[in-house]
Amino acid sequence: MQVFPCPFCGPRNETEFHFAAEAGKVRPDTTQQIGDADWATYLHAQRNEKGTVREVWMHMTCAELFILERDSVTMDVLGSTALRKDAT
């Protein structure tokens, strides 16, 4: 059982968290023309990197999203930051 640090609540068991998305994905402006391939990339393509990853997680008990940096091989947690405008 991993322990993740919520920037608001501190270290908690992983069962309190939900993975939301890989960080850095930007929703295309859908009022403009978007090719099928670009949209499919946005929806489905995941980097799924080996090593250091940056992900968006939600702490379900406080409902706050944050960026979790961790190592996908060693499972080490490298840090977490709030996903507020001023924080990103």
Place this chain on the structure above:
Amino acid sequence: MSGLRLESGGQIDRKRWLSFTFDGKAYSGFAGDTLASALLANGVRIVGRSFKYHRPRGVWSSWVDDPNAIMTVRLGDRELPNVSAATTLLEDGMELRAVNAWPNARYDVKGGLDLFHRFLGAGFYYKTFIWPDWHLFEPAIRKMAGLGPVNADVYDDYVSDQLNASCDTLVVGGGPAGLVAARTAAERGEAVWLVEDHASLGGSAAMLGHIDGTDHAAWVQAQEQAIEVADGRILKQTTAYGIYDHAMVGLLEKRGFAQPPRRYRLRAGRIIMATGALDRPITFGNNDLPGIMSLQGAADFMARYGVLPARKMIVMANNAAADQACAVLDQAGADLRHFAPSKTMSGFGSRGVEGVSIDGYKRTANAVLVSGGLTPLVHLWRHAGGKLDWCETRQAFLPGYGPKNMQAIGAANGTFEVDKAIAEGTAAGKGLSFERPSTSYTLTPLWPQPGSKGRQWIDFQHDVTLKDVEVAARENYVSVEHLKRYTTLGMAADQGKTANMAGLAAMATIQGRPIPEVGTTTFRPPFVPVPIEAFHGHHGKQLWHPVKRLPLEAEHRVMNGALREYGGWLRPGWYGNDDAELHIQAEALLARQTVALFDGSSLGKIAVMGPDAEAFVNFVYYNTIKTLKPGEMRYGLMLTERGIVKDDGVIARLGPDHFLISCSSSHTDSVRTHLEAWRQDGNDPDRIFIHDETQSWATLTVTGPRARDVVASLGLPLDIGAAALPHMTFQETQWNDHPLRIARVSFTGDLSFEISVPARQAPALWAVLHPSIKDHGGGLLGIEALSILRAEKGYIMIGKDTDGETMPHDLGFTVPRAKKTAAYLGDRSLHTAVANAPGRKQLVGLKVADGGAMIPTGAHIVLPGKSSSQGYVTSSYDSPYLGHPIALAIVTDGARRHGEAVEAWHDNRRLPVTICAPCVFDPTGEKLHA
């Protein structure tokens, strides 16, 4: 005769007699015995049968490496299956039954199976499953497979405690190295936990005369006292069965047969692994005969329980560690005959071993003790992600590159000499790193010889022989992971503790590769079998999934509400406790004829507020919301970014910057987090606020032709006429000195009012509306009857009448897709090739012929006489108001097939049905707008 108890020696209490039975026969043992030591002391040689061939099996070893002695045990009115005889303490009055043996272990009628062994070789199950037809074999295999039947009794009081704990230093294993490590760390002021799976500390110390010049028992006692004085915590009968992510250690503490084991989730700052080592079998002909045992196991039986397997025994060993074990047995008066293992040797005997023929000479004995070399127990090291290195000297895998904050010491580290092990314990206790010392341990490599004659057993419980490994190699199952699954090698209850090294060494020899290149299979938790109850514990029923409760639960109970769980809420399915279907039909009919009262408090109520609220709700809804005026409501769909319908419901605009989203009762939590995710990611969270007020409000719905008359009885200070309060509008007012919201919104298709008050006002509201309903000839409406009414109207339930592919235009909601210009969730996905393709499943109604029966939900829609599915029935009811069955379905291109005759196919029955519009009640909406 075989098996005897000595007058002295061991750690048992000879003053406390315990009586027990095995396969119906009475025996006795002593306090401190395990089931296995007691059976051995009573001369019981056959303790079970193997899994596949039903070969007789004797006790192989004294602890977790025994694959053979698996019992069903009864004590009092409690019976547990799959009990390991070697690791379970004997209690007075226990009734033991051998598993996989009928009528008992000595006379197994299935023993005849063994004659057919050539048909049951490696890959038997795989080959049987494909040729010629698995079903021919299934009944017989099912009958034979498994390790005993599970008792059908339910023990409600057998509930495992689960504890979360933490410490600075965890020491796993209470042998000499672990004791010293725990003592050293504790005396340095660290919070130390020491876990030992035996009932007493000491480990291999019991086999040593003296440690540090002190008698071994006194030495162990001194360490134990020192640890306790230093505030260390010692848990006996406790196994560290696994290390999980972020070094969470699973501990299982046995507490006797009557009490369920206790499970700890322990987080330790550092872990010292002092788990010891096990002896390996030697692979030779008939090496599975009862009476052929592990040498180290036999010495352990003597040292701990004062039991000798027999007086006259042959010893065959290839390693230096055998000397110590033999000394223990010698001292106990055993008559040991030593022979060097040879390639051509073979055991003989009928009911058990009677000797070994070596190089053509028959050597007789009552038991044969073998030792093929020590295998360090490195399971936890691997669980935690540590690497293993092959040691040529020790012919074993040793802990290599380690996980953070973890050290291996003593025999687990390949350090088999006690003085060196203690030195490692001291270093590790101080938190120092150290180099593995050189070893005086030597052995002559002795691995299975492929091509040898006779049946040579590698996995005793699962009957995997050397030939099976050869067959697997021949059929190209050469990876050890494939070998394991193809032959079931290492998949027995001991999880390969005896079999794996021999199996992979055999594969290495067959292929001419070095052992480290062949490698090991993955070490996965648990190290020993852990009862499922330990994971279940109190996580059941209400404690696992607490239901949400209505503010009016007491009122529903008074009215005989049949309270059931619906979408996480405890809600009245119907009222009345005898014939459910009768009540449901009557409620649905009365609601249509006069008026009914329904508790809608569980409907989600999520407020969205703030300066960016309008843009936000316009984005998260498929429908255009920004044109909604305060006081108005709109039905809308929420989509996922993939364009799939996620939820539906009504959104009300309470003010310019204030919206209230009413979502499905069962979807409230997921809608809330969905909204939160989009609020925080891509928006300024300081300009939008989301608040789930579902539980703060109670909602009662009055529906039916006479609904307005009932609502009038509240005497609200507002006009509730159709002109002043039209469909899809609401008003806020005060009632009983509290806020009240009245909305014209309908899930039945009839004139309906939803009246919401603060949850604590619910009983007062009920106290007025409920009598008024009765006065107007109406009644109560449960959720089951409501489901009929909404289906008559063609109103869907998301997730029931839709599936994971349903898009809004499949439900007939096409306008936003064509016209909405602002960006919204899922918008682009509604214009992909898949979204535009013909053949999408679309919502329809189904009509049956006059007098036709109800259509089963889930029935497939097929063309008459054909079998390929064109969709399926999602909702089906008898409509008391219409007097015939109704149904909703999603059907390929259904929207343009109204009037087409098809069939509903279910369970080999075909019902003729006609596709129609989903709405069969008040299609023009006159009643709705009344």
